[in-house]
């Protein structure tokens with residue numbers, strides 16, 4: 158009997174690309190998969206259970222083993238530092254983390270304020286730069302912070318660059334390139350080896366095909 162696999166999917170921007178990739182790998186996913194408020198979707202034909210989580214929480218579900226596999230952005234992996242293995246760079250949802258702010262502004266000399274959804278990544282980055290900063294954790298709309306004087310700079314994801322541009326902000330430094338990763342719980346990786354290898358092989362083929370197309 159085939160092992161069931163539970164996969165933690167990130168709700169939001171990565172979801173559509175990740176679902177498309179699974180379909181390209183030959184997994185039959187029902188139409189309700191794309192347009193549902195359900196948080197758990199079983200696909201018995203494929204022996205898959207999908208759980209739909211907040212992107213930042215995906216590695217947590219995988220670390221605790223309630224999901225065998227997960228799809229998570231590298232940004233989330235760097236921020237969360239969970240005890241999971243990264244199996245594949247899916248090369249979808251490419252973007253990068255950057256330091257941004259208002260143009261022509263110096264950072265405050267004493268403990269400049271940095272607003273971000275990524276307090277650990279931002280703290281590590283400025284530590285490496287030898288700069289003492291105060292990190293202010295926000296949960297979204299980070300670009301607002303320098304506009305209304307909450308922070309000198311932000312550390313945030315840049316994808317198309319539209320949010321920065323439309324809010325009159327500029328990039329000061331790139332921190333790291335980001336793509337989505339397939340991650341696995343270490344115990345599941347041993348116990349459900351055959352099924353997980355099949356998923357990895359099929360997704361690898363899609364990644365290779367996409368490279369040829371590009």
Ligand code: PRP
Pocket residue numbers: 296297298299300313314315316317318319320321
């Ligand atoms: C993300 C990110 C930026 C924006 C970048 O926010 O935090 O704000 O997207 O994308 P762009 O370069 O294509 O404009 P998201 O839309 O996920 O919402 P949030 O602000 O609530 O985090």
